[in-house]
Amino acid sequence: MAIDPASSGDQALLQVSALRVSFATADGELQAVRAVDFSVRSGEILAIVGESGSGKTQLAMALMGLLAENGSASGSAMFQGHDLLGCGQKQMNRLRGSKLAMIFQDPESTLNPYMSIGRQMSEVLEQHRNMPHKQAWLVAEEMLHQVCIDDAHERMRQFPYELSGGMLQRIIIAMALLCQPALLIADEPTTALDVTVQADINRLMLDLRERYQTAIILITHDLGMVAGLADKVLVMYAGQTMEYAAVADLYQRPEHPYSRGLLRAIPQSFSNKLAALQPIPGNPPNPMQLPSGCPFRDRCEYAFADCTATPLLRPARHGGLIACHLDRLPE
Ligand SMILES: Nc1ncnc2c1ncn2[C@@H]1O[C@H](COP(=O)(O)OP(=O)(O)OP(=O)(O)O)[C@@H](O)[C@H]1O
Numbered sequence: 546m547a548i549d550p551a552s553s554g555d556q557a558l559l560q561v562s563a564l565r566v567s568f569a570t571a572d573g574e575l576q577a578v579r580a581v582d583f584s585v586r587s588g589e590i591l592a593i594v595g596e597s598g599s600g601k602t603q604l605a606m607a608l609m610g611l612l613a614e615n616g617s618a619s620g621s622a623m624f625q626g627h628d629l630l631g632c633g634q635k636q637m638n639r640l641r642g643s644k645l646a647m648i649f650q651d652p653e654s655t656l657n658p659y660m661s662i663g664r665q666m667s668e669v670l671e672q673h674r675n676m677p678h679k680q681a682w683l684v685a686e687e688m689l690h691q692v693c694i695d696d697a698h699e700r701m702r703q704f705p706y707e708l709s710g711g712m713l714q715r716i717i718i719a720m721a722l723l724c725q726p727a728l729l730i731a732d733e734p735t736t737a738l739d740v741t742v743q744a745d746i747n748r749l750m751l752d753l754r755e756r757y758q759t760a761i762i763l764i765t766h767d768l769g770m771v772a773g774l775a776d777k778v779l780v781m782y783a784g785q786t787m788e789y790a791a792v793a794d795l796y797q798r799p800e801h802p803y804s805r806g807l808l809r810a811i812p813q814s815f816s817n818k819l820a821a822l823q824p825i826p827g828n829p830p831n832p833m834q835l836p837s838g839c840p841f842r843d844r845c846e847y848a849f850a851d852c853t854a855t856p857l858l859r860p861a862r863h864g865g866l867i868a869c870h871l872d873r874l875p876e
Pocket residue numbers: 568569570575577595596597598599600601602603604613615616650766832
């Protein structure tokens with residue numbers, strides 16, 4: 546499958562081009578995202594994967610218009626005829642309530658501990674859909690059914706502290722879906738949950754994509770999780786795209802040494818052709834002092850003289866894109 550983002554613009558729901566995010570800090574400019582391109586179609590699930598600090602959350606925050614005050618974004622992110630990076634606050638507020646939704650990395654910050662689940666959910670519909678309170682309450686309760694919450698009627702009257710982590714995460718997903726967004730960004734939606742609940746939430750996301758054709762950007766540091774879930778994967782390192790490929794291609798024949806490193810760092814059942822669990826040695830570079838050339842070169846076992854020059858993103862054998870000077874990844 547050819548997934549060159551430049552060629553898929555026509556049918557794309559979201560087309561991101563040359564997205565950069567930087568922060569002004571006391572020590573100078575921090576470049577969190579450096580010229581990333583990708584596209585997502587309706588009903589498609591794109592996973593964005595990379596180690597901590599690679600810029601995944603800030604990329605999402607830029608798309609949602611929610612960067613911190615010292616942050617700024619450039620490039621473009623075309624979504625249903627709007628450039629998300631150029632929209633005013635008012636337009637963004639409208640889109641966020643109705644067409645775009647995000648599940649944040651720290652779920653505690655999403656729900657108000659002092660309000661019942663039902664009140665929080667129905668307020669979303671009252672505000673963004675102008676629904677009368679009674680109708681909003683019923684629609685919210687129905688959405689709890691949709692995400693397979695038992696006793697939805699009783700849950701509506703409960704407060705967040707009365708519910709388990711898995712239940713709260715389902716409620717957050719239900720809330721994000723209340724206005725049937727065209728695009729859902731889920732930032733590490735299951736990291737804090739135990740494995741069986743993770744599997745339930747993953748099934749739920751697949752189900753939602755089927756039912757509503759919701760496009761999903763799934764952010765995770767765990768390549769293992771995206772195996773049965775995503776259609777394509779963007780592998781980020783130090784704010785840059787390292788590899789962009791259909792999920793099956795990335796698993797079967799990763800072309801970037803960093804992607805292969807991430808695959809080797811997940812349990813064997815997901816990548817049975819590869820050797821036992823092997824974390825990638827070393828740490829990502831300090832974003833304030835990025836090395837010249839390939840940012841991965843200090844940790845790459847195949848680094849050679851060319852790697853001191855920045856590798857451009859180029860077509861890969863599997864039809865996706867990679868940024869690597871190696872002609873072919875050695876077996
Ligand atoms: N307001 C800010 N000011 C300065 N730097 C920031 C700010 N917010 C984030 N950063 C920096 O931006 C970089 C990217 O952070 P980001 O949160 O996107 O990483 P991430 O890939 O989501 O990591 P994780 O997997 O740990 O969630 C980090 O170096 C982070 O410290």
